[in-house]
Amino acid sequence: xxxxxxxxxxxxxxxxxxxxxxxxxxxxxxxxxxxxxxxxxxxxxxxxxxxxxxxxxxxxxxxxxxxxxxxxxxxxxxxxxxxxxxxxxxxxxxxxxxxxxxxxxxxxxxxxxxxx
Amino acid sequence: xxxxxxxxxxxxxxxxxxxxxxxxxxxxxxxxxxxxxxxxxxxxxxxxxxxxxxxxxxxxxxxxxxxxxxxxxxxxxxxxxxxxxxxxxxxxxxxxxxxxxxxxxxxxxxxxxxx
Numbered sequence: 479x480x481x482x483x484x485x486x487x488x489x490x491x492x493x494x495x496x497x498x499x500x501x502x503x504x505x506x507x508x509x510x511x512x513x514x515x516x517x518x519x520x521x522x523x524x525x526x527x528x529x530x531x532x533x534x535x536x537x538x539x540x541x542x543x544x545x546x547x548x549x550x551x552x553x554x555x556x557x558x559x560x561x562x563x564x565x566x567x568x569x570x571x572x573x574x575x576x577x578x579x580x581x582x583x584x585x586x587x588x589x590x591x592x593x594x
Numbered sequence: 595x596x597x598x599x600x601x602x603x604x605x606x607x608x609x610x611x612x613x614x615x616x617x618x619x620x621x622x623x624x625x626x627x628x629x630x631x632x633x634x635x636x637x638x639x640x641x642x643x644x645x646x647x648x649x650x651x652x653x654x655x656x657x658x659x660x661x662x663x664x665x666x667x668x669x670x671x672x673x674x675x676x677x678x679x680x681x682x683x684x685x686x687x688x689x690x691x692x693x694x695x696x697x698x699x700x701x702x703x704x705x706x707x708x709x
Contacts (some may be wrong), residue, residue: 522700582639586635587636
């Protein structure tokens, strides 16, 4: 079974500063994928970034980067130069590469508030 | 949201009624997933379908819930005899292929309220 843990309370960051959102995971699968999604107050789920367990380099997508530490089983999201529009819930998720489908296991999420 | 269309966006039902939620995947996508999000929680997997087939329904409650993805038309999540605990946001996602690295494209969700 897979498990995602997001335990940070609501996070606050000043506009234009960087912020790290924590995510730890547990799995017995040898190969897996890690995702981050953003859910603004409007409710939709927006894909941000993906990291494969065998990828040699940490994933980056614009202002988003994933700090992947395999030995620690952590996949923290780093948002650089925060913007007001980054205020949202952020979900870490994972899937098994050994499975036949993209079934995702989600964490409970972290609320990020960006202060002007 | 990459083109996944869900309707209705909001649905109110009284206890005992039926709820039908529809999902039209991104054009060309043949893999559909349904997730449920309870208040203050992350999304929980319910069911994975390909055209006319249920591939994985390990997250579906055993009773009252069913899902289909017919050859023609949208995927339907059906909840019979709804109870207050069914109140949640139901998200549909599609992908062009199965496999763990396939990105899922989510719809905007359907919010069910059971009175």
